[in-house]
Amino acid sequence: MNYEQALATQLASHTGLPLEEISQAIETPQDPKLGDLAFPCFRLAKAMKKAPPIIAHEIAASLTNAALPWIDEVRATGPYVNVMISRSDFAANVLAAVLEAGPRYGASTVGDGQKVLVEYSSPNIAKHFHVGHLGSTMIGKTLDNTYRFLGYDVTSINYLGDWGTQFGKLITAYLKWGSKEEIEKTEIDGLVKLYVKFHEEADNDASLNDEARAWVVRMQEGNEEGFALWRWFIDLSLREYERLYKRLRVSFDETTGESRYSDKMDAVVNALTGKGLLQESEGAQIVDLEAHGMPPCLILRSDGGTLYPTRDIAAASDRYETYKFTKCLYVTGNEQSLNFAQWMKVVELMGHEWAKGLVHVPYGMLLFEEGKLSTRRGQVIKVDDLLNEAVAKAKAIIEEKNPGLANKDAVAEVVGIGALVFGKLYTSRMKDTMFSWDRMLSFDGETGPYVQYAHARCCSVLAKAGLGADADLATGLDATHLADNEAFTVMRLLYDYPDRIKEAAEKYEPFLIARHMVALAQAYNAFYHQHIILVENAPEVRQARLALTAAVRDVLKGGLELLNIGAPESM
Ligand code: ARG
Numbered sequence: 001m002n003y004e005q006a007l008a009t010q011l012a013s014h015t016g017l018p019l020e021e022i023s024q025a026i027e028t029p030q031d032p033k034l035g036d037l038a039f040p041c042f043r044l045a046k047a048m049k050k051a052p053p054i055i056a057h058e059i060a061a062s063l064t065n066a067a068l069p070w071i072d073e074v075r076a077t078g079p080y081v082n083v084m085i086s087r088s089d090f091a092a093n094v095l096a097a098v099l100e101a102g103p104r105y106g107a108s109t110v111g112d113g114q115k116v117l118v119e120y121s122s123p124n125i126a127k128h129f130h131v132g133h134l135g136s137t138m139i140g141k142t143l144d145n146t147y148r149f150l151g152y153d154v155t156s157i158n159y160l161g162d163w164g165t166q167f168g169k170l171i172t173a174y175l176k177w178g179s180k181e182e183i184e185k186t187e188i189d190g191l192v193k194l195y196v197k198f199h200e201e202a203d204n205d206a207s208l209n210d211e212a213r214a215w216v217v218r219m220q221e222g223n224e225e226g227f228a229l230w231r232w233f234i235d236l237s238l239r240e241y242e243r244l245y246k247r248l249r250v251s252f253d254e255t256t257g258e259s260r261y262s263d264k265m266d267a268v269v270n271a272l273t274g275k276g277l278l279q280e281s282e283g284a285q286i287v288d289l290e291a292h293g294m295p296p297c298l299i300l301r302s303d304g305g306t307l308y309p310t311r312d313i314a315a316a317s318d319r320y321e322t323y324k325f326t327k328c329l330y331v332t333g334n335e336q337s338l339n340f341a342q343w344m345k346v347v348e349l350m351g352h353e354w355a356k357g358l359v360h361v362p363y364g365m366l367l368f369e370e371g372k373l374s375t376r377r378g379q380v381i382k383v384d385d386l387l388n389e390a391v392a393k394a395k396a397i398i399e400e401k402n403p404g405l406a407n408k409d410a411v412a413e414v415v416g417i418g419a420l421v422f423g424k425l426y427t428s429r430m431k432d433t434m435f436s437w438d439r440m441l442s443f444d445g446e447t448g449p450y451v452q453y454a455h456a457r458c459c460s461v462l463a464k465a466g467l468g469a470d471a472d473l474a475t476g477l478d479a480t481h482l483a484d485n486e487a488f489t490v491m492r493l494l495y496d497y498p499d500r501i502k503e504a505a506e507k508y509e510p511f512l513i514a515r516h517m518v519a520l521a522q523a524y525n526a527f528y529h530q531h532i533i534l535v536e537n538a539p540e541v542r543q544a545r546l547a548l549t550a551a552v553r554d555v556l557k558g559g560l561e562l563l564n565i566g567a568p569e570s571m
Contacts (some may be wrong), residue, residue, distance in 0.1 A: 001093040022074045035082030050222040052079030087488050092479035094491045098551040099474045103558035111152030113260035115323050118144045120331040124161030125237045128189040129383050131335045131366045136420050140331040141250050141564045142510040160257035166215035170444050171229050173198040187236045264314035265306045287346050297342040309343035316468045326355045334362035361431040361508045391416035414566035421565050422448025425510045446518045452523035459569040460555035461533055473547040484525040517559045524552045
């Protein structure tokens with residue numbers, strides 16, 4: 001049931017204005033006391049040759065309960081027509097929709113037939129997965145889930161940083177100082193140590209740099225020994241990444257990397273030359289972007305070496321050829337915004353119509369209160385350590401609050417990691433996020449655990465009533481028992497939820513979903529504290545309140561799922 005639409009249809013037939021225009025004009029009053037829906041009459045004044053308040057009066061008089069049975073009251077307030085929706089009608093409609101869909105309430109088919117690629121995570125081989133990649137992974141995964149939920153045909157891509165001159169250095173260092181056994185055991189730690197040692201030694205011995213460069217050239221010529229080592233470095237790195245992805249509940253349709261495009265540079269260069277876009281500058285090949293207010297985009301280095309944006313141009317063409325995407329999203333830290341703006345502009349200048357579907361989705365930094373450490377610049381915080389700490393802290397809280405809980409470790413894993421993920425997703429993505437364990441893990445703040453706890457509360461109320469996840473609470477539901485303010489606030493949030501999901505996808509903003517989850521959890525808790533749910537001797541009231549509880553449980557679970565966070569049934 002779409003109330004705005006129904007009201008708009010009625011007003012269109014009354015005023016003769018186009019339906020579209022009326023739909024857009026209908027709003028939700030800031031002050032809920034004024035009404036649930038409002039229609040401003042200003043725009044009718046000219047056509048009807050009357051003052052807006054007079055028009056508002058006439059319309060109000062015409063909007064009767066006979067015309068729209070769900071109307072409770074209509075008032076003309078100045079130039080506005082304010083409509084109060086019958087609360088029981090509203091509750092009946094909303095609950096019917098939610099209980100039928102379950103946790104998939106809000107899913108839609110708007111994306112049918114449209115291909116969307118979401119590229120995210122994309123860590124750099126032989127380096128630790130760092131907190132910046134965690135941000136990309138969490139935001140990307142939510143967009144991935146959300147677009148799928150809306151019916152888009154999504155392919156998720158992990159685009160590894162697996163190419164570049166650093167591999168020449170690493171191979172050189174490994175052959176000089178490395179041991180297979182040691183590296184097998186220490187994985188990325190060992191590789192990072194070798195890389196650091198290379199730089200220390202190269203400060204005194206410049207010939208090392210020549211050797212590294214020689215390896216880069218050999219690799220370009222397909223040298224088997226070099227490739228075997230390089231593939232091994234990738235395997236070792238993926239071992240760490242895979243462990244994290246498992247804990248973060250992430251998997252990709254496609255894991256690829258920059259190396260895949262290392263030999264596609266000629267095609268890019270030829271295409272750019274053909275369009276007259278390429279220029280020489282100090283020996284390098286560039287595309288001048290001065291007319292577009294940006295520094296030039298570097299395409300080829302003076303030594304013929306390939307570059308990050310050039311690989312991206314090749315990758316984007318390949319993705320378009322393969323998938324004919326409507327949109328291709330790239331989720332990375334906002335320090336890469338200029339780089340993306342540049343190469344995307346180059347693709348546009350090449351005359352590719354599909355360039356309009358390329359979207360960079362940048363995000364702000366994760367900062368830590370302890371030591372005010374900016375992880376993109378300073379020291380690298382290992383994500384594994386971060387997850388372990390979150391889980392340990394969650395476990396301590398659970399021990400204190402609910403020592404008798406079954407599966408404490410499993411719940412702590414979901415709550416701890418959920419707290420971290422939610423903490424990042426709760427602010428609009430361009431804002432830097434200041435992490436604080438206390439704030440993030442609080443069971444009564446605007447946090448992941450708070451939302452999970454509300455979900456667990458719903459589950460426990462339903463369990464007490466002897467109802468499982470598939471109990472039928474819709475049949476025979478009498479929603480007149482849900483006309484109180486607290487229930488209405490819950491209904492309003494349930495009703496608005498599908499629009500919030502769409503908005504989150506359109507704006508690439510997971511925080512819109514996260515905030516809605518907190519608001520719903522708060523509204524449910526207010527309801528729970530104000531009303532006894534398992535009332536005795538009033539089975540209809542009891543059923544209505546349980547139905548509301550089941551609907552909240554489903555939507556909290558569905559919303560947490562979109563954010564890629566688990567929802568334990570007790571905690
Ligand atoms: N590997 C890069 C990094 O860690 C991110 C890759 C982003 N994606 C892209 N198509 N350039 O910074």
